[in-house]
Amino acid sequence: MNNIIKKVVILGGGTAGWMSAAMIKKLIGSAVEIELIESEQIGTVGVGEATIPPIKLFNSVLGIDEAEFLRETKATIKLAIKFENWKNQGDSYYHTFGAAGRSLAFCQFHHLLKRANQLENDQHLWQYDLNYLCAEAGKFAKINSQDPIYDMPYAYHFDAGLYAQFLRKFSEKIGVKRTEGMVQHVQQCQESGYIQALQLTDGRQIAGDLFIDCSGFKGLLIQEKLATGYEDWSHWLQCDRAIAVPSERLEKTLPYTRSIAHSAGWQWRIPLQHRNGNGLVYSSRYYSDQQAQDLLLANLDTKPLAEPKLLRFNTGRRRQQWNKNVVAIGLSSGFLEPLESTSIHLIQSAITRLVHLFPHQGINDVLVSEYNKQSKIEFEQVRDFIILHYHVNQRTDSRFWQDMRTLNVPDSLAHKIELFAESGRLFKEQDDLFQDSSWLQVMVGQGIIPKDYHPIANSVSEAALNEMLAKVKHAKHEPVSSLPSHDEFLKAALKQ
Numbered sequence: 001m002n003n004i005i006k007k008v009v010i011l012g013g014g015t016a017g018w019m020s021a022a023m024i025k026k027l028i029g030s031a032v033e034i035e036l037i038e039s040e041q042i043g044t045v046g047v048g049e050a051t052i053p054p055i056k057l058f059n060s061v062l063g064i065d066e067a068e069f070l071r072e073t074k075a076t077i078k079l080a081i082k083f084e085n086w087k088n089q090g091d092s093y094y095h096t097f098g099a100a101g102r103s104l105a106f107c108q109f110h111h112l113l114k115r116a117n118q119l120e121n122d123q124h125l126w127q128y129d130l131n132y133l134c135a136e137a138g139k140f141a142k143i144n145s146q147d148p149i150y151d152m153p154y155a156y157h158f159d160a161g162l163y164a165q166f167l168r169k170f171s172e173k174i175g176v177k178r179t180e181g182m183v184q185h186v187q188q189c190q191e192s193g194y195i196q197a198l199q200l201t202d203g204r205q206i207a208g209d210l211f212i213d214c215s216g217f218k219g220l221l222i223q224e225k226l227a228t229g230y231e232d233w234s235h236w237l238q239c240d241r242a243i244a245v246p247s248e249r250l251e252k253t254l255p256y257t258r259s260i261a262h263s264a265g266w267q268w269r270i271p272l273q274h275r276n277g278n279g280l281v282y283s284s285r286y287y288s289d290q291q292a293q294d295l296l297l298a299n300l301d302t303k304p305l306a307e308p309k310l311l312r313f314n315t316g317r318r319r320q321q322w323n324k325n326v327v328a329i330g331l332s333s334g335f336l337e338p339l340e341s342t343s344i345h346l347i348q349s350a351i352t353r354l355v356h357l358f359p360h361q362g363i364n365d366v367l368v369s370e371y372n373k374q375s376k377i378e379f380e381q382v383r384d385f386i387i388l389h390y391h392v393n394q395r396t397d398s399r400f401w402q403d404m405r406t407l408n409v410p411d412s413l414a415h416k417i418e419l420f421a422e423s424g425r426l427f428k429e430q431d432d433l434f435q436d437s438s439w440l441q442v443m444v445g446q447g448i449i450p451k452d453y454h455p456i457a458n459s460v461s462e463a464a465l466n467e468m469l470a471k472v473k474h475a476k477h478e479p480v481s482s483l484p485s486h487d488e489f490l491k492a493a494l495k496q
């Protein structure tokens with residue numbers, strides 16, 4: 001099959017569907033017609049509130065004004081995730097979007113800290129991190145400086161339902177056709193197995209050349225029709241359920257997500273302008289649904305605003321995220337729990353990949369296999385980073401945490417942990433979403449202190465090292481006091 005792609009049909013109007021529609025129309029819309037089908041009767045998954053910094057690039061490619069976006073999606077600023085009780089009960093650490101200190105040529109900053117005996121006390125690292133200092137102080141503003149020492153990468157917390165609506169308006173304005181209706185039958189070519197058209201319950205037929213399956217967990221096209229198969233990772237990531245509930249907003253809006261570990265799972269607290277998002281991710285082997293719900297409701301900061309909602313999931317990925325003329329994007333392509341807020345990013349990156357590999361002259365095996373290879377590597381890298389948080393823990397208070405500790409982790413992760421523990425060496429795998437600074441913070445935060453440091457750290461004298469560390473620390477602390485609070489920033493930004 002090698003037909004020129006003239007029409008793209010997107011099935012699903014959740015975050016994945018509308019992000020796909022907006023970006024594909026914006027970038028290649030002059031060459032293809034785009035129609036999105038969604039069913040209000042089915043609705044969307046209705047969760048997904050925390051993001052990571054590349055979302056800013058997504059919005060900026062679409063030409064979205066930040067103030068309008070903040071207003072329309074009730075967004076707040078996210079500088080970090082605070083992990084509480086993960087290493088041990090009572091401990092906490094941050095995974096910030098920033099990087100600690102300033103590295104020398106060929107020598108990452110943490111080797112210098114190790115040499116100065118400042119890595120042993122796991123609080124030192126963050127004293128050199130502007131994101132951490134602002135998160136703790138509840139402050140935020142964009143610092144106008146070319147000096148990378150003042151870089152403060154950020155992302156957003158937002159209402160994913162409002163984001164989808166915002167992108168729907170945007171997409172319809174630039175020419176995406178939206179069709180309300182429920183798909184009942186899928187027509188497939190007998191010979192090639194390619195999807196030809198989707199038939200709605202009222203009999204309407206929507207034909208296309210390329211179909212993007214954004215139908216959520218069930219994967220109506222990629223799985224129910226094409227039986228693509230699923231690689232199950234639940235032996236590594238054993239949480240398989242979540243209970244979510246919104247609650248009243250806190251008086252002071254934190255510029256970070258809280259991730260609080262419990263005896264068999266963890267709880268998120270996400271501050272939005274109008275409410276808090278809360279949820280408990282847990283393993284059904286260790287908690288009943290009732291226990292999980294009781295635990296969540298007993299651990300809210302503020303009054304719940306709705307009935308708790310139970311969500312079941314199966315951690316893993318679709319064996320081929322592009323199969324025949326169907327590309328699965330969003331929940332239909334696989335799922336990794338929201339510990340590092342990666343799902344919306346995986347949507348963004350799948351769309352980017354599809355745009356790069358867009359089969360304008362027709363679908364061929366080379367494009368499909370390149371797409372599938374890149375998607376597989378990306379999912380596996382994120383998977384490893386998430387497993388790290390669970391595996392490297394020192395908790396002795398519950399069976400769950402002990403089981404996580406003794407888990408046989410993927411070889412790729414075991415190697416990374418060993419390399420760091422021995423000599424502090426950290427290498428970013430090609431295209432790994434998470435930079436060295438992310439791996440460093442989670443490894444140190446979870447209690448891995450390397451035995452040694454790189455000898456290049458000895459290239460400066462002890463006096464020069466101490467002076468340099470003091471200067472860097474001063475530079476990182478210095479701007480914080482003059483920055484507005486996060487709430488003051490939001491108030492000013494929303495007025496624009």
Ligand SMILES: Cc1cc2nc3c(=O)[nH]c(=O)nc-3n(C[C@H](O)[C@H](O)[C@H](O)COP(=O)(O)OP(=O)(O)OC[C@H]3O[C@@H](n4cnc5c(N)ncnc54)[C@H](O)[C@@H]3O)c2cc1C
Pocket residue numbers: 011012013014015016017037038039040042043044045046047048049050051160181182183184214215216217220242244279311313329330331332338341342343344345
């Ligand atoms: C507990 C939990 C917490 C999460 N937290 C985060 C987070 O903090 N950060 C993050 O990045 N991500 C998070 N996610 C993931 C995020 O919610 C999803 O990645 C995102 O919402 C995309 O969902 P979707 O569009 O793929 O699917 P859905 O929202 O389920 O949308 C599916 C769409 O398909 C349509 N549809 C289905 N069947 C048919 C049919 N037969 N006919 C017509 N239309 C149909 C539906 O109407 C709907 O429009 C979380 C997920 C879960 C489960």
